[in-house]
Amino acid sequence: MDTESLIEVRVARKTVEAEGIAGFCLVPTGGTLPPFDAGAHIDVHLPGGLVRQYSLCGPPQAVNAYHIGVLHDAASRGGSRTMHELVNEGDVLRIGQPKNHFRLNEGAARSLLFAGGIGVTPIIAMADRLAAIGADFEFHYCTRSQARTAFMRRLLGSAFASKVRFHFDDGAAEQKLDFAATLAHPGAQTHLYVCGPNGFLDTVCASARAIGWSDAQIHFEYFAGQQSSSTGDSGFELELRQSGRVIRVEAEQTCVDALAAIGVEIPTSCRQGVCGTCLTGVIDGLVDHRDLYLLPDEQAANDKFLPCCSRAKSPRLVIDL
Numbered sequence: 001m002d003t004e005s006l007i008e009v010r011v012a013r014k015t016v017e018a019e020g021i022a023g024f025c026l027v028p029t030g031g032t033l034p035p036f037d038a039g040a041h042i043d044v045h046l047p048g049g050l051v052r053q054y055s056l057c058g059p060p061q062a063v064n065a066y067h068i069g070v071l072h073d074a075a076s077r078g079g080s081r082t083m084h085e086l087v088n089e090g091d092v093l094r095i096g097q098p099k100n101h102f103r104l105n106e107g108a109a110r111s112l113l114f115a116g117g118i119g120v121t122p123i124i125a126m127a128d129r130l131a132a133i134g135a136d137f138e139f140h141y142c143t144r145s146q147a148r149t150a151f152m153r154r155l156l157g158s159a160f161a162s163k164v165r166f167h168f169d170d171g172a173a174e175q176k177l178d179f180a181a182t183l184a185h186p187g188a189q190t191h192l193y194v195c196g197p198n199g200f201l202d203t204v205c206a207s208a209r210a211i212g213w214s215d216a217q218i219h220f221e222y223f224a225g226q227q228s229s230s231t232g233d234s235g236f237e238l239e240l241r242q243s244g245r246v247i248r249v250e251a252e253q254t255c256v257d258a259l260a261a262i263g264v265e266i267p268t269s270c271r272q273g274v275c276g277t278c279l280t281g282v283i284d285g286l287v288d289h290r291d292l293y294l295l296p297d298e299q300a301a302n303d304k305f306l307p308c309c310s311r312a313k314s315p316r317l318v319i320d321l
Contacts, residue, residue: 032063036098043096052079055122102221109189111137116196131160255307273309281320
């Protein structure tokens with residue numbers, strides 16, 4: 001990542017938003033922040049060299065402060081633990097420019113917003129924007145319990161509070177989300193937005209497709225990659241077209257790690273095939289796509305891949321490096 005594009009921010013507030021979830025208000029140390037569109041995220045550079053992505057959940061176009069929410073994940077690879085245990089009010093961090101792979105169609109006749117757990121963060125920004133432009137939408141928020149429902153007070157006090165429906169796993173049967181009924185009768189100009197744990201996201205999207213929603217109407221963002229087994233993987237060669245170098249990627253290696261071993265560093269963030277930071281062009285060879293970032297037609301085009309997780313089906317993969 002180009003360090004000149006990084007922005008220095010100060011943690012103005014750190015709050016408890018729910019059980020195991022902290023909220024952070026980040027303000028610029030000088031000037032203003034770049035405006036952003038609903039669904040955008042930022043890379044946060046943490047102490048110790050970690051870089052993690054967090055969706056912006058404040059009002060879109062805000063330039064005075066960014067708001068993020070962070071789950072204290074027991075399976076953390078270090079990012080959430082660092083944010084919860086080491087980052088405090090007054091600390092100065094560096095963040096990347098806002099990026100958006102989860103864009104809102106503001107011209108839709110109607111929007112359905114589905115959030116699961118901490119996946120609510122980009123959905124809040126979408127609701128803020130839809131309310132601001134007077135659009136028709138419905139917001140469904142599923143969590144394990146009320147105690148684990150982040151930003152609940154903010155949602156209940158929002159201008160769009162009447163459009164929000166809370167669904168708790170430990171609540172009464174009548175308040176639980178009926179996917180089929182909620183998604184029934186999709187209009188051609190209705191759009192669906194989903195963010196949450198992989199199982200939640202897959203269930204919502206599968207239910208929508210079974211009812212008749214088209215892929216063009218369904219928008220989603222994973223916040224964790226699938227853990228794939230390396231059992232059965234074999235090694236292959238990577239050819240770097242610009243330099244002509246050829247390297248071996250062993251069965252237990254990722255392409256990113258094999259490249260780093262020869263001094264070729266590719267910017268990464270999630271390392272799970274979710275964020276798209278390491279997206280690299282493919283010139284020749286057949287990719288074994290294992291990411292959650294590229295759409296099926298983009299994977300089928302075979303002209304780019306995510307080297308943090310994807311591999312080769314052919315003996316050699318020629319990439320644009």
